[in-house]
Amino acid sequence: MSNIVKIGNRYYDLSPNNTSFLQTCQELRALGIKNWYWPLEICYPQLGVQDIDPYKKDITEEEIGKLIIECKHNPIFFFRNVARVPVRGIGNKQPILHRASAALLWCMINSIDVILCQP
Numbered sequence: 001m002s003n004i005v006k007i008g009n010r011y012y013d014l015s016p017n018n019t020s021f022l023q024t025c026q027e028l029r030a031l032g033i034k035n036w037y038w039p040l041e042i043c044y045p046q047l048g049v050q051d052i053d054p055y056k057k058d059i060t061e062e063e064i065g066k067l068i069i070e071c072k073h074n075p076i077f078f079f080r081n082v083a084r085v086p087v088r089g090i091g092n093k094q095p096i097l098h099r100a101s102a103a104l105l106w107c108m109i110n111s112i113d114v115i116l117c118q119p
Contacts, residue, residue: 004045012040013050018080020096027099039102043074054082075109 003015014037016022021039028036042050049070052063071078084092095101100118107114 004042004050007037011042011045012037013042013045014040016040016050016080017053018094018097020094020098021080024097024099024102028102038106039076039080039097041074041076042070043077044070049077050081055084076105079105 003013004011005014006012014022025036025039044066047066047070049066052059052067054067067082071082079095080097083095085095087093097105100116104114104116
């Protein structure tokens with residue numbers, strides 16, 4: 001079960017199933033970033049989307065609709081809970097968030113051109 005908190009007029013899931021998002025947020029918090037929790041935002045916590053596994057075999061049409069609504073209004077939710085990266089020989093894995101990829105996602109969501117170069 002998720003741990004949803006309200007900060008200001010927004011809701012945040014402080015126990016996401018993708019732990020790399022929580023680890024990165026804790027790192028941002030340790031660095032003194034005021035809005036460290038932004039990658040954990042949930043737009044529609046009343047729908048219970050934070051507890052839906054989009055890859056379960058018996059997902060209902062209602063759950064799919066709830067996920068679509070959340071993903072449409074909250075792209076970071078899509079990257080945190082729905083997106084999978086194909087890895088040869090292993091299958092599909094959840095994306096890993098770190099400071100560079102968080103900055104990249106934030107820029108993309110806010111329509112800012114960016115080039116990310118990492119070793």
